[in-house]
Amino acid sequence: MEDRYYWAALQISLELGSHSLFSLYRYFPAGEAVFRSDEKDIKRVPNLSPQVAERIIRYRRNVEPERVAEELLKKGIRVTLLGEADYPAMLSNIMEPPVILYTKGELPDPQLPLIAVVGARRATPYGKVVARKLARELVEAGWGVVSGMARGIDTAAHEGALEGNGYTLAVFGCGINICYPRENRRLMESIRDKGCLLSEFPPDTPPLARNFPIRNRIISGCALGTVVVEAGEKSGSLITAGFALEQGREVFAVPGPVTSANSRGAHRLIKQGAKLVETVSDILEEFPYIKRMQAVSQPPEKKETNLTLEEAAVFQHLSLEPVSLEHLAERAGLPVSVVGAVLTMLEIKGLVQRLPGPFYIKSDV
Structure with missing residues (x-):
């Protein structure tokens, strides 16, 4: 045996x-x-x-x-031992790497560079859209995305990578027989089929709170760098960033509204020296020695959507920051009833997302 x-x-x-x-x-x-x-x-x-x-x-x-x-x-669980050829090389270089990796799916190709994208569980619409977009553009540039399959930013990062038909690695804080959170069952299955589910914990280990900080060292350990999209002052994402620094990896952070509690952790990282990220190019320019097949400067062409004059007048005032119907009407100089009808059409065209309140944001940037 x-x-x-x-x-x-x-x-x-x-x-x-x-x-x-x-x-x-x-x-x-x-x-x-x-x-x-x-x-x-x-x-x-x-x-x-x-x-x-x-x-x-x-x-x-x-x-x-x-x-x-x-x-x-x-149960279709693969066991990979530290020192074996398939064991991720980056992970084997950290202090006390896991002796055993339990996986479903395919471990990353040794030639595939990986970036971790992590953040708040209670993410804002802004944070989710940014995480999804960054992950999608990373895989389109030939990278793989690592995250923890938690609610919020992690989920958005995995979804963005899958949307871009790229590779994503989900690192569990429980056993890989456990779907946590439960609503991510379909996402878990998609990652298993197109990427990899990974845990150092025995397969039936429940999602105990003490295990998640332990697994964070694996998220950062598998990657060349860690991007924190949103994080509160006591976010677990800051633990992941701390591990990345200890492991000699790059740390990036996405700025957010100064009024948002979810931005405080990321802003603190930037003050401490993390690189500020506005676009995916801000990440990739830190790794000029890695040449991939597809240039980031040439993203896939998007289908043009024809807008009426009223739609264009409203759309130009939308961003990833939630804005109310009344404020949009004021900015666009149009009656509230007209702006409401325009927003409905923009939702149908997939350009606008309606939030509780109601508030509105762009569906993408």
Whole structure:
């Protein structure tokens, strides 16, 4: 049996944390050796707590690697071990990389450069549109997008990458048998089919709060840089940016309205030296040594939409900032009733999105 399944069985059956598993991996030449070693050898493992050592000694005889391997294969879960050829090279270079990656889908091609796009779960319409657009343009430029499949910015980033027919990698803070959040079931399936679902946690691990900061080091660790689109003052995205800095990776941040609480974290990063991002070119110019097949300066042509004079007069006052019907009417110099009818037509044409309030924003930039 392949050695990876001995390690997986140890982690799953004995509920070993990532730090304990890494300590064992550095000490023993193979997972099978942990099962056959003398008790004194296990107690000698550096950085392994006495409690964990005792648990391994007492319960390892009950672990069934063959059964664990059979269950993983039956569920279509691939196990990749640190040091194997398919293990992402960028991730293997971080401090204490995961010993095991559980995946569904295809791990990224070693030649594919990756960028992480992360942000607030309670994202604004502005943040979602920006994240989606950046991700789409990144994959159109030949890059892959990494995120955490959380609500808000993460979801928008994955969706943008898929819209651009590109590669996206979703890093879970739970096991990959768990869809979290539940409403992302369809997105999860799309990523599995066209990209990769990845977790260092055993497949049935629930979405415990303590696991998400741990997984953030993998999001940044897989990528050449991390883009924070929106983040509050205590956002988990700032943890991801911190890991990126520790790992020697680039950090980018998208500015937002100074009145928005969701902009404070990103603005703080910019003050601390993160590169301000207005367009995808601001990201890619930091990596001039990476040449891709498609130039960013030549994005796919969009179908032209003919606008009436009234539609054009209203549309020019729309942006990613939500604006009310009354303010639009005031800016355009048109009656509220006329602007309301115009907005309905712009929605039908897919140019405008209506928000609760009601407020309106451009569907794209």
